[in-house]
Amino acid sequence: EIVLTQSPGTLSLSPGERATLSCRASQNFGSSFLAWYQQKPGQAPRLLIYGASSRATGIPDRFSGSGSGTDFTLTISRLEPEDFAVYHCQQYGSSPSMYTFGQGTKLEIK
Amino acid sequence: QVQLQESGPGLVKPSETLSLTCTVSGASITDYSWSWIRQPPGKGLEWIAFVYYSGSTSYNPSLTSRGTISVDTSKNQFYLRLNSVTAADTAVYYCARAIFGRFDPWGQGTLVTVSS
Numbered sequence: 032e033i034v035l036t037q038s039p040g041t042l043s044l045s046p047g048e049r050a051t052l053s054c055r056a057s058q059n060f061g062s063s064f065l066a067w068y069q070q071k072p073g074q075a076p077r078l079l080i081y082g083a084s085s086r087a088t089g090i091p092d093r094f095s096g097s098g099s100g101t102d103f104t105l106t107i108s109r110l111e112p113e114d115f116a117v118y119h120c121q122q123y124g125s126s127p128s129m130y131t132f133g134q135g136t137k138l139e140i141k
Numbered sequence: 142q143v144q145l146q147e148s149g150p151g152l153v154k155p156s157e158t159l160s161l162t163c164t165v166s167g168a169s170i171t172d173y174s175w176s177w178i179r180q181p182p183g184k185g186l187e188w189i190a191f192v193y194y195s196g197s198t199s200y201n202p203s204l205t206s207r208g209t210i211s212v213d214t215s216k217n218q219f220y221l222r223l224n225s226v227t228a229a230d231t232a233v234y235y236c237a238r239a240i241f242g243r244f245d246p247w248g249q250g251t252l253v254t255v256s257s
Binding site (some may be wrong): 123 | 244
C-alpha cells in the first residue's frame with residue numbers, strides 16, 4: 032500500500048504570496064494518477080489538479096501541479112483570500128484498485 | 142452537470158449496520174465508476190470502496206470486510222453498507238464519481254454518528 036505524506040501540516044501565508052505544498056509517496060507510481068483537492072470548512076472536497084499537472088474545469092491558472100515518481104507539488108502563484116483552505120493529495124493504484132489520500136495541508140492566513 | 146446526493150440515517154447504534162444511498166443525477170450510473178469516501182471529524186479523507194456499474198468492486202483493506210458497495214442501475218443509485226459499526230466509524234460520508242483515478246464531482250456529504 033502506498034502512503035502519501037503531505038508537508039507542511041500547516042502553512043501560514045499572506046494574500047498575494049506564493050504557496051508551495053508537497054506530497055511525497057512511499058513508492059513510485061504513475062503520475063497520471065495523482066490528484067489534488069481543495070476543501071473549505073463544511074464543504075466537500077473539490078478537484079483542482081489531476082494527472083499531477085492538469086487543471087480541472089473552472090480552476091484558475093494560479094493553481095499548478097508538478098512532479099513525478101514520488102515527489103509532487105501544488106503551487107498557488109498568488110494567494111487570494113478564497114484560497115485559504117485544506118488541500119489533499121490523492122493517488123490511485125490499479126493492482127488492486129486502491130485509492131489513498133495524504134493527511135492534508137492546512138493553508139491559513141498569516 | 143453531474144450531481145450526487147447522499148442520504149441515510151444520521152445516527153447508528155454501535156454493532157449495528159450503517160446504510161447509505163447515493164443518488165446520481167445528470168449522468169447514467171452505467172457510464173462511470175463510483176466511490177464512497179469518509180472523513181472523521183477533524184481528520185483526513187479515507188477511501189472506502191469503489192463500484193463499477195457492472196458490479197465489479199474494490200474495498201479499502203482497512204474495513205476488514207465489513208463493507209459492501211452495490212449499484213442499482215434502474216434507480217441510478219449506489220449504496221454502502223457497513224456492518225458492526227463502532228465510534229471509529231463516525232464520520233462525514235461522501236459519495237463521488239471515480240473517473241480515471243480521481244474523484245469528481247463529490248456529493249455534499251452526510252454526517253453519520255455512531256452512538257447508543
